[in-house]
């Protein structure tokens with residue numbers, strides 16, 4: 001089969017047409033053994049809809065094909081690395097051999113800013129029990145207790161949490177019993193996570209385990225109510241490259257106060273106190289929707305989906321929050337902030353757009369950004385022709401309406417679903433049913449997320465858990481102007497002459513969230529896709545040789 005590449009189409013028609021996604025899909029799976037091709041074909045879908053407008057069913061959150069070179073990480077990475085890692089004043093102790101701890105040491109750019117230099121900040125440390133052969137043979141509980149004691153003696157932290165790595169579950173160390181014993185002994189909060197790397201199929205299982213753990217052991221520990229008018233929690237924002245600082249700046253200008261952020265720039269007290277907020281604003285749906293649901297059921301706090309990536313999305317999210325509180329003074333203030341910030345954004349955007357308009361992007365990122373960045377690309381005239389997630393579930397692709405249809409398979413059945421009930425004394429519905437209905441009428445969608453596919457072009461290709469081979473094939477077929485993913489893909493993509501933007505670490509840049517973040521992002525993408533360096537991939541003599549020669553045997 002021969003597919004036209006973007007270049008071929010451009011030269012023949014003078015405009016960019018996208019190859020038929022069905023043909024691309026066939027090409028991507030053509031070389032796989034039958035069983036693998038069958039499996040992958042459920043996770044590679046042209047973005048079509050049925051007669052009722054529902055997106056195609058995406059195969060997602062299923063086990064990775066062994067040996068395929070996935071981008072995925074493990075349950076421990078999702079629990080410790082993503083959700084708990086950004087918290088500055090809990091000692092996050094990894095129970096396992098040293099690798100898991102070492103490779104997660106300061107490699108995620110979740111920034112933190114303690115209120116003063118005297119406040120605890122353990123994020124620069126790497127705490128591990130450094131298990132050895134003896135601990136595997138005779139058990140590691142003794143060593144774990146000793147490590148907790150040592151951490152306590154040295155740091156006197158507010159809390160210590162324990163993260164189980166692969167061998168811990170296999171040898172049967174009971175980290176929860178150790179946590180209970182040490183909690184009693186030390187008088188501080190000590191709690192454990194059974195987030196062994198082999199649980200579930202990806203980081204996603206670790207998010208769920210972290211959500212359950214933080215909700216069980218910390219949320220609700222402190223009932224102090226912040227003296228502020230509009231109190232919200234920002235859920236699923238991890239302050240990569242300072243994103244949460246920029247969001248905090250904007251919310252501050254609007255007069256909206258953050259009780260907690262899960263979990264960028266967070267502290268133990270924020271988690272302990274988050275049940276006193278009046279609204280949950282959810283950024284990354286995948287990683288934190290469990291806490292959002294549990295806070296609503298137990299304490300009566302509604303949640304809405306927001307997105308602070310891109311100027312338009314930021315303005316829309318601020319307006320949604322203001323609409324929820326429904327106070328004219330707040331609505332006015334939000335409009336004033338948007339009006340003050342937009343002119344500079346417009347100026348940069350229009351300038352950048354002249355050079356980026358019509359360019360094609362691809363994004364294969366975690367469980368949220370492959371969607372949340374599509375709007376900011378649109379702002380500078382770039383189209384997303386293919387996108388997908390490492391570890392999202394069907395609801396992140398197709399929208400939460402499919403949640404009841406999702407079958408939990410054998411690989412994820414061991415991830416606990418907590419039974420949450422109303423708190424007898426502290427449940428307090430923030431709005432009456434009539435108020436909620438009225439807000440819904442006005443367009444405030446509670447507990448709703450429509451997923452990535454609803455926002456994508458009909459001829460875009462959606463790929464779940466993309467393999468390295470598929471990445472290379474996609475690049476060969478589409479020749480995109482920009483590929484966005486992570487560090488593992490970066491250099492392979494760049495070697496094929498395609499600009500590559502890391503949307504996990506931001507390539508040491510950022511913030512990209514909020515208004516200032518949008519300006520940073522426009523400029524960065526402009527520099528990247530329009531850099532002269534991509535024109536130097538071929539040596540001049542490869543295109544027009546001045547000399548030619550043959551080998552003797554030719």
Ligand code: SF4
Nearest residue numbers: 074076100165166197
């Ligand atoms: S898969 Fe297991 S060994 Fe590897 S990082 Fe995760 S917990 Fe550690």
